[in-house]
Amino acid sequence: MPPYAGRPGGQPQFGWGAPPGGPPRPPRKKGGGAKAVVVVLGVVALGGVGILGISNALKDDPYTTPSYAPTSYPPTHAPSQSPSMSPSVVVNSPTATRTTTRPTATRPTAPRTTSTPKPKPGPTDADLVLRNKVYKAGAMRSVNCRESRSRPSTVSGARANYANLLNCLNRSWPALLARSGARFRPPTVQSFSGTVSTPCGIGNDSGPPFYCGSNETIYMNLSEDLGNYNRYPQAYQKVWARMWMLHQFAHEYGHHVQNLTGILAANHRIRYEAPTRAKELEGSRRLELQASCFGDIFIGANRRSYPVTGQSLFQWRWLIRNWTDHNNDHGDGVNHQYWATRGFTSRNPNVCNTFVASAARVR
Template sequence: MLNLSRTTRRGLTGVAAVTALAALALPTAQAVPAANPPAPVLPQPGETPNQAISTPPAGDRLTTLASSTTNIVRYNRLYKTPAITPSKCKEVNVSLRTQAGVASYSTQLWTCMYAAWAVPLKAAGAAYKVKPKLSVHSGTKISTDCGIVNNTTGYYCSGRGGVIYVPAAQFIKAWSQNPTYTRAWLTQMMAHEYGHHVQFLTGILNASWQRQRAFSTNAARLEESRRRELQASCLGAAYIGANKRYYPMAGGLLTQFNYLISHMGDQPGGVRDHGSPKNHAFWSTAGFNARHTYTVAGNCNTFNASSAYVA
C-alpha cells in the first residue's frame, strides 16, 4: 500500500489516486454485485468535524490556521453552484492493451470533463478556462513539479496549472484480466484526478493542504487528507453521474463501477489517508446520484461532515 498523500515542494500540491485493485486479483465479470448501491443519506449541516486548530511547526511560513482557510474548504462557493452540465461525450471504443489506447481513452475523458466542469467552476468564480495538462506515461517513476512519484495508480500535481498523470502500464495489465473493470477503473481515476483539479481551481486543494500541515497530530492530518481525497472521488463521480446517459454508465460497466468504488480506499495495514472502502462508496454514490439535485458539488462537502463519514 503506497502512502498516497505527499507533502510538496515550492508550494505546489500533488495528490495520488485512491488505491484500486490493480495490485490484487481483479474481479471477474461474475464476481461483482449487479445492483446499484442505494442513495446515501448525506450528513446533516449540524454534523461538523473535529475542529482542532493548532499553531504550525516552527519555521513554517504559516503563522496561524486562519479561519479563512477553513471557510474556503467548508463554505466554498462551489457548493452552491448549478448542476454539472452533461458533456454528452460518448465512451471511446478503443482497446486499452496499448499505451496509445490508454492515451486515447484518457484524452476523451479529459476533454469531456473540461467542458462539463466549466459551468459550475465559472459560477464559483474560479478560473474555469484553466485546463489541466495530461501525461500518459509508461514509467514506474515520474518526475513532476511536485516531486518524484513512485509507481502510482494516478497522480495530480498543481504545477503549471495542473497536470494529470496516467500510468498506462497498470491499465494495460488490468485489461488482460478484465476489460470492463479496466474501463470503469480508468474512468473513475480520471474523474477523481479531475476532481483534484476542481479543488485546485476553487482554492480547496491548497487550503486543505495548509490545514493539514498546521494540525498538531498525525491523526488530524490523516483525517484532513481523507476529507480531501473522498471529496475528489465524490466530485469525480458527480461528473460520471451527470454524463451517465451518454457515456453510458449502465449494464456491465456500471456493475463494475459499483464494485470498484466499494472496494477502493485504505486497506488493512496501510496508511489511512484516503478513507475506508465503505466511506469511499458512500461519497462516490453521493456524487453519482447528485445529478438529481440542483447543486451537484454541494453533495460533496466532506469538510462539513462528521469524522465518522470520513474515517
C-alpha cells in the first residue's frame, strides 16, 4: 500500500522555490518594457524542490505526489386474524320459538406501519471537484487588507507578515465557504528553517513552503523568504520578494480552502485510481493551478488596499508567469498565468474550476 493511502489529507502540498538570479528590472519609460527572462524556478513549478523526507517516498508512488504552487505541500405487516363468529341462542320455553341472531364479524385492524426514508447518498468525488458548491459562492469582497509595515529582513519581520496575511485571509474566506455549505476552520501557520517534522513527513528549508491537510497547517519557509529579501539590494527586487511571499502564502491558503470544501481529499482519491501516471500528474496540475487561482482571488480583492499597484503589480505579473514545472505536476508558466490572472481579475471562485478545463489548459 502506498504511503498515505487512505489518508488523503496526509500529503503535503508544496510551494515554489525562488527563481535564481532574482526578479526582472522595472520596465523602462522609454525604449520598450524590460525583457522578462524566463527563469528556472526550482524542482517544483514555481519553485519547489519538495520536502526531502517526503520526496524520496514519493518517487515510486503515483498517488503521493506533492502539489505546489506558489506554495510549498475522509415494514412488515402483522398477520391478519380470521373474523370471530359468535352466534347467541335465546330459549324462552319449550314452546318458544328459537331465535338466532346473525353472527357479527369483527374486521381485523392492521398495525400502522412507518417506512424509514433511505439516506441520500453523499456527493461523489467527481461531484466534489467538478460541481463543488464553492464555485457558486459568489465574488469575494475586500477586507481592506494592508501589507504589514514590517519587512521580511528578519525572522520577526517575516513572521509579522505571515500573521498579518493569516488575519486577512481568515476574514476573507468564511463568507464564501458558508455559502458553499462548508464549515470554516482557520489553519495554523508554522514557520521553519532547517528541518521540520509534520504529519505529512519531514520538511526541509531547501524546499518550498507547503500545506499539510492532516493538521491543517501552512508551513512557511523562513530561509526562503529571508533569503529572497536580503539577497538583492535594489528596491524593486525587494518588492519582488514581498510579492513572492504574498503569493506563496495565498496559494497555500488556497489548499486549505480545497481541504475545507472536500476538493483536496477527493482529488487525491481520484489520482490514486488514475489509470496512468500521465493522468495522475494531470490531476495534480488541476489541483495546483486551482490553488493559485483561489489565492489570487484574495490578492485581487484586496489589490487597492494592500496595495498591489505600480511596481508591486509589475512584479506580481512577472512572477506568476516566469517559472518552470520540472516535475510536470504544477502546470507550465503560461497556464499558471492564465489561472492566476482569472482569480485576480474576477475575484470569484466560479472562474477557478480547473477540473472542467481542457487538458491543454492544465499542461
